[in-house]
Structure formats: structure tokens, C-alpha cells
Amino acid sequence: MSRRRRTLSLLLALSALSATAPLLGAQTRLVVVSGVSGEARFATLFQQWAQSMIDAARTRYGVPDSAIVWLAEDPARAPGRIAGRSTKEAIGSTLAATARRMGANERLLLLVIAHGTVGESPRLALPGPDVTPEELARMLAPFGDRDVGVVLAASASGDFIPALSAPNRVVIAAAKGMEGNETRFPAHFVAAFAKEGADRDKDGRVSLLEAFAYAGAEVRREYDDDGKLLTEHALLDDDGDRAGSAPPGDTGTDGRLARRFVLEGGRAAASGDPAVVALQGQKRELERKVDALRARKAQMAAAAYEEALESLLVELAGVNRQLREKGGTP
């Protein structure tokens, strides 16, 4: 291997490490907006999806009620839980208030469940006037360079990406701009947080990237099972280049922020036991080595890779076991 290639591999390994490490301890604020349903079936579905997402955030990921806001078409459907009607004005004021209240180590996840409109001027259907990409972008402006996730669980929502794309922002659209049919993406995206199966790296958290990948795979499987051509393609942008990827690959620039963006209730208490702290340090070092090894896989002989991988994984498993025995968090 040439010197130049070795240097490149190292850089890749480092970037993989920084891209995979979650932002521990950062609390997520969740704003859920369910728009105009149009018919009873969608009213029920929109409510189910919103409710599931909120329940998962509270019970599975420890996001406190105080950090969750739900705006819906008909607040009477869940009195006490829905904060207000999901009009454009209400969304704007809710986001403004959230931005004002957000601490330094907090982030926002905005989930919009709605019908999108295909056409020259994309819109999401809300009670009262619909919202356009530019209007939504203005509402998000107060968040500045804080981490923000925007998930548009709506048909034809892909055309919102150019306007919403920004640094430190993950934008997920359920379907491309011309894909105006009912989308199956929202059900699976919500299920990624509400059920088992989406946590690919088994770190106990579901990142936006994992949820995106899970929902995309499930949508493809459903279409395949039904023998239908896939007519919806979800997109993700988080590199601020105003263009979504479907799905983001390991080599592209989209996906790095989404990989770290998880739902969390707040910082876990740090251990005061020096032995635990040391073990946690060892663990992080071993994880870094595994990441680095994986990045070199293509350049290594299979047997050598397997051997090195097994050695590191055994060591890592041993450290984790010790950590658990000492009552620390692996």
C-alpha cells in the first residue's frame, strides 16, 4: 500500500469515528404537526402516527413531556395531549417559542405528518393556509446553527429540501416532489422509534439515519410483496447542499449528522468510580479501533481482517462485561 493511500485510509477511519459517535447527553425537543387529513381514514392514521412517535419519545427515549408539543388538525381528538390546531401561525409561534427556550446542548426534531401537493409551488396541507417551503424555512431560522431534524412525512415533500437545507440540519422527505400518491413511509418511520428492529448498530438508540434506512427498506419490501413498482422514494439531506440522497451511502456526504441525531431525554449521570471511567475509556478506544479496522477492510486480506476483528471484538466484549459488573454504563 502506498504512503498516500495509508494516509487516506486513516482520514477515512477518523471521519467514520466522528460520524458514528452519538451526541451523548443532548436533549431532544420534539414538535409533531399533523396536518389536514382529508378523510376519516387519514385522520385516524395521522393521529396514530403522531401518538406513537410521542409515546416512543417519552417512554423509550426519556424525552420529558415538557419538551414535546403536538399540533393537530382537530385538538378535540386528544384533549390534553394536543397543544393546539396545526395552523401555519401556530406552527410558527410554537417553533419560535421552542427556539427561545432551547438550551445550548439541545436539539429539535420537527415531524410533520401531512399531505403534500404536486406542482410548481409545493405545499403541505394544513388547516387554513398551507405552508410552503420558504415559509417553513423562515420558521426554522431562529434555530440558527443548532442541530435540527425536520421530517416531512408527506407525499410530494421532496421539493421542500432545497429551501430547508442548511448546516447542522437533517431534512428527511418521505417522497420526491413529483410523487404525490399516498406514502407508506410515515408508518414505518414512526415504527422505527416505536418498535424493535431499527437500531442497526445496537447502541440502544435509533438515529434519524437508522430510522430513515429502516423505513425505506420496509417501504421497498411492502411494494415488492405487493408486486408493485416503487412509486415513492424518500430523501435525506444533512450536508446542506440542498439535494437529498436516497439512501445516503457510506461514501457520500449525506448521512453523517443523521447518524448522530438520536432522540434523548438528557445527559446520563457520569460515574464517579475511577475504575469505571478507565473501562469506559478502554471501551471507546476499542470501538475506535473497530471502526478503523472496518474502514480498512477492503484493503486487507480476508483472514487477517477476520483475525484482527475477532481479537478486538473479544476484548471489547470483555471490557463491556466488566463495566456491567461494576454497575457502569457500557
Place this chain on the structure above:
Amino acid sequence: MRAIGSVLLLLSAAAAACAQQPSTVEAAIAAQRAGRYEAAIAGLQAIVAREPANGAARRALVRSLQETGKYEEAEAIGRAAPAGAERDVATALGEVLLDRGRIAAAESAFASARSLGASDSLRAIVALGELRWRRGDRAEATRLFEHVVDQWVKRRSRLTPGELLAVADASRALGAAQWPRFKDALTAYDAAAAADPRDPEPRVRLGELFLTKYNSPDAQRAFAETLERNPRHPRALLGVAQRRAFDGEPGADSLLQAALAVNPNLVPALVQQAESHLFSDRAAEAVRVAERALAINPASSEALAVLAAARFLTGGEGAVAELEPRATVAEANASTYLTTVADIVARHRRYREGAEIARRAVQRDSSAWRAHALLGSNLLRLGEVAPAREQLERAFEGDPYDVWTKNTLDLLDTYKDYAEVDAGRVRVLAERKEADLIAPYVAELVTEAWARFAERYGWQPQGPVRIELYRSHADFSVRTVGLAGLGALGVAFGDVLAMDSPAARSRGHYNWGSTLWHELAHTFTLGASGSRVPRWLTEGLSVYEEWQARPGWGFGISPSFLLAYRMGKLVPASRLNEGFTRPKFPEQVEFSYVQAALVCEMLAQAHGPTVFRTLLDAYRRGRSTDDAFREATGAPAAALDARFDGWMKQRFASQLAALGEDGRGELADRLETGAKLAEQGRMDEAIAHLERAKLLFPDYVGPDNPRWLLAQIHAKRGDQRRAAEELKGVVDRDERHLEAHLQLASVLEQLGDAAGAAAVLDRALYIWPYDRELHDRLATLSESAGAHARVVRERRALLAMAPPDRAEAQYQLARALQATGDLAGARREVLRALEIAPSFEKAQELLLTLRGGK
């Protein structure tokens, strides 16, 4: 049926019109074009008698007589033309002589028409060109065709309709070497039809051209337009018959009869009839009809070919070479003869021989595109994909209008998305997205079936069997017949099987396991008989084997089948091939499968299962069906009829009684009443009726299946045991009832029968293998039942389905392998899990355990 009815009505209308005799040539030609041949002939005879030098009348008379098969009379009229009228009839006379196979005399007549400057001399020049072409003088033939086509360039607007037709024929002939000329031919045929809309000839020839390209919809349109004007046109009737036979639609026979009723000496119709006999396992009749055709036209390549094929298929291995010299009279290189024999032989499942004969045809004539295509498609049937593609590419280069070839090449292009999985005795070709999922199940089922069939038939394939699974039914159809629209689910080309993948059909509408079992049975019965087993017997044995494999697999005995039996609509057992090759009503093919399987069941009961080995061996030795049955049962095949009838009456006595005369007997009444009462919530009364329905027709399946209704009632009442009994009754009779399988598994699980539940889910995978939850349930149940090997299979299946949580799936597989004692495999898989998710706690613990850490 409706279409045939209307043809018959039109025929009688035309016959009634015969009484009016036309008095002018124009009126007579109009009568001929309308199918009033007798009137046309009578009128023209009167005119010719009155005016012997009237060339137009004489020519029209020759053509009317020719179209109705009165060739001798036509020749006599042509030859009797006085000097002035000679040139007017020369071409028509040549065509009549050609129909009789008198090639030299025909050529002389065409030459005469040309030299005398006949008004239809272009038509004569085309005919001369065709004769030269067949003789091998292609340069001169091409020059003649080009001369005719030049007239289109030079004086297009002044060409008569007849001349336009000649230009079309010349373009078509040139298409053999220069395919774009086919397009010119279509344009010219259209121009000819537009110039004289009442002349059927351009449309008929257009239809015939489309048929040679396997373009059945366009061919049908052209023939139908002709038959609208002349419902008795023999060649149009023949064209539709050929189209129907090709598409496997009923009614081909009646149309063929209608064509022969108008022209009993129409050689192509006799050839078609001979082929039909051959496909109905009536080789002697096929030979008789082919010889009759040859008596009319001794030089007919097609008639010689069907005769050679009939002799070859009944043991005359040397027949093809013996008759070949006769074929060279009409065509020096005999490539049409060889191509036709190859086609017929291959359609009798003798693919290797078909390929060999097609290879001889291309060796004789490298531009025999159809032969290249046949060689390619037969090599493909033998699983030799690369050489097959090479031949198909050559065929396509020469004739891109051959739909079969084009479709097959398009399919081969998609093979890049397929994976070939080597699984012991089978090689599975499936789309990449499902190859790893489906191949283990295919291999498992084939292993079971292989052992059973090898013992029963005393034969087994030498090499692995290739099994191709297509997620698109249209692709499977193209693989099989070159076109979309085939009704079958699977096909066996000997050691190569092709079938619908489970994904090709909607969930709950297809049992791919029984289909695979059925097709693999063909591999053995074809192999054991040297591919000589008649269609009905190999189909019957395949369905019979399905019945033996699993309860509920294969076609069931339905009330409509038994009603058809009682109404005498089934073909006699001794002529069962006709039920497949010449169906008279839409359900007849399916009924014939069931009937053939019942004949097999009867034979097995009476003579033991070794009877099949004896029968197949007799066929392998070239015995006729009669002789084979004498050897195996001591009686000729004809004795089957009475025997089968008696057996059926006994076997289905109670069911036949329950059906009533018209199917509205007690069974229908009980089913209807039971369902109605259940709907009203009067469950006890409903149960009584449904139980009675069960007794009357134990194998009844369908949407109003009494067992299914009873299961729902019992489940609702919380009586899980009785619900399980009824559900078991459903799954043991209905191979595709996915819901019943899933429900039964749940009920058995609730009753604590994990092994039973797992067994039912295992069978459900043959209906729908794409349900992750089903695989997961089966893995869990199998684990409880201690069936570790099955757990491994299921965990592998889940992994092959690209689960979102791959690390978990890999970990579960590692656990399953650990349980079977495969610790190396378990370690490999747990490392895969941890490679994805290094902090995966359960996997870390398993790794440490496997390493002996604790």
C-alpha cells in the same frame, strides 16, 4: 364458443346465398370473395361455356376452383384456354400446378405468363423467383424479386391491386435475407388492401406473414377482417385455427374442419390436422392424413415434415433422413423440411433431437433464421444458455420481427439480475433479491421428491436439475413459449424446469411447492420413458404424485369436474391427450389433469405402483400406447374407458348423488343454508347443515368451504380443539389457503402443540415465503420443539430477506448454529453481528461463551 357459433351461423348464411348464380365476371368474382363459391363457379362456368375466349372469366374460374380444392378441374380449365386467353390464365394455372407439387410444369406456366406479358405477370415473376430461391439460385431469385419491387418505385400510383400484391410478396420474399423488407411488405399489403378492399388476398397473406413471426394478435386481426367479408375463406379459417392452436385456445379443430369443408384438399390444413392428431397421441391417423396431403402435393415440405416427425416419434429414428431426399424436390437444401421437423419434434418434448435437427437445417442454410431460433430455444430448454444465446442472436440479426426470438433475448438480457445457486442436486436460477431465500427450500423439496421418484420410476437424472424461477409470470411465459400469456405455472423441459416464483402470483393464490413437485415428476417420467410418454400420462402422474406428496396438494375433485363427468363432457380415458391438445371448452384442460391423475390412481390401485414403471419402460422402447397398456395391464388402452367409468361411479358415488342432476342438489342446499344461518348467528343450526355438507362432499373446497365456516364458528365459541380439527381439514384439502394455515398454527400453538404449529407454518412457506414474521414464528416454534436444523434454515431465510436489523438476525443465526453444535459457524455469524454492531451486548456475551470465556 361464442366465436365458433358465429362462424357457423355465417357459414349457413353463405350456403343459403349459393342459389343466386351471378351472370357477369364481376358478379362472380364478388360471389367468390363473399364465400359463395358454388354460385361463383356455376356462374363462371356458364360464362366460359358461352365465351371460351373470355380470359378474365376463365382465370376467375380457375382461382375459384383452386380455392375450393378442385385442382384437377382447375387445371383442365386452365389448359383448355384458347390461344387468346392463354396468357390470362397462365399464372393461375401455375399456382394450381404448384399446389399439386408439379414444380416443373408450374415453372413453365409462370414463364409463359411472363413471356406473354400477362396482366398478372408480376405475380408470375414472384412465383418464378420463389422457385429459384428454393432451388438454391438465390442471386437470380433476388434479381427477379427486385425487378418486381422496382415497379413500386417506378410506377407506384399506376400499379393495379394485383400488382401491389405481387410487390408485397416480392418484398416478403426478400425479407428472408434482408429483414427491413418485411416492413416494405407490410406497407405493400396495406396498399393492396386499400386499392381493392374487397379482395381478401392481401389480408390473408398479411395474416400468414404475422403467423410466421408468432405475432398472434396482428395475425388474428388480419384473418378476422377477411372472415367478416368471407366467412368461408379456407386459408383465413386455417389461419385462425393455427392461431388458436398456437395460443392454446379451444376451437382450433372446428375452424380446421370448416376450412377443409370448403377445400378438402388444402394441404396446409391437412398438415395442421396431421399435427393435431400427432399431438393427440394418434400417430397412425397423423400418418394417414400426412400421406393424403402428400398424395395431393408430393413436394410439400411441411407434409413431408409432419410425416417424418410422426414416424420419428413412434420409433422410426431414421425417418427424418429417409424422407429428406423427397423434400429436396421442392427445396434443394430441405431447410424448411428440417426446420418443420425440428419444431414438431421439440413440441413433443424431444428437445435434444429437435436441436440436432435444427442444427442440420442451419448447416444446410445459414440464413434459415427460424432454424437458428429453434436451435437456440431448444438449447435453452436443455439449459445450455450461452450457445442458445448465440443462436438466438443470429436469428435476431436475420429476422428481428420474430417475436419469440426477440422476447427470449430480452429475457436473457435480464439474467444479469439473476443468481445461480448450486444446491446439491439442483441449480436454482432466481432473481438475486430472492435466490438465497428460496434456494434452500427448493433444494430440500427436490431432495425429498428425488428419492421418491427415483425409487418409483427406476430412473434418475445423471446431472443436476436446473430450476428457473421467474418473479414475473410474463418472463416465465416467454421462457416457455416465447410470448406472454401462458396459463401454466410451471414447465419441465426434461432436466430443466422453469416456473413462476412465488412472487409471480398474489399471496394465497399459488402453491409453489406443489408446482415444483409436479414439474420434477415430469423430469422423471420423461426421463424414464426417453421423452416418449404421452402428455396425458405424464400430466396425470405429476398430479398423482402431488396427491401423494402432501394432503391437499394438486388439483382437487370439484363439483364442476364431477358434473362434467356425469354430463359426458370429459374425453374418454383412452383418448385423454385430446383433453390437453384439443380442448373443447375452457375448463377442459384443467379437468383433463384431474381425470388423468384419477386414471393413474385407478391403475395404481389395481396393479400397484410398479405399473407406471412398466408403462414408461414400454414407451421408452418405442411401444405404442396400446402395446404399452397391454404390457402393463394386460389390456389395450381402449379397455380403460369402461373400466374408468365404472371406477368413477364407485369412487364418487356419494358425491355424485349429493350434487343432484344440475349441481343444485343437497350439497348446494346445505352449503347455502349453513352459511345463511351462520350469518344470522344461529350457530347450532348452521353447524348441523355444514356438518352434513362435509359428509356429502368431503373434499369440497372453495370460498364457502364448510370446514372453514365451522372453524370460524368453533373459534368464536372458544372451542380451539374443534376449530383446529376443521382448520386441519381445510389445509389438508386446499393447498393455497394461507389464512387457514396461519390460523391453524396459532390455534395449535395455543393448544401447546409447538411441533404441530411449526409443521403447518412449514407448509405455509410453500404458499408465501416472503413473510418475515412467519419465518420468525417458525424459528421460535421449531426452537421450542427442538428442531434445531429447521431453526437454522429459518434464521438463514430471515437473513436472506435483508432484515433492517441485520445484526440481530445474524446473532439469532449464531444462536441456532450453536444449538446444532456448529460452533465454528456460530462464531462466524456472531462476528458478523458484532462487525455491524460492536456494542451489541447479547452478541458479545455469545462470543465470549463461544470462545470459552464463560
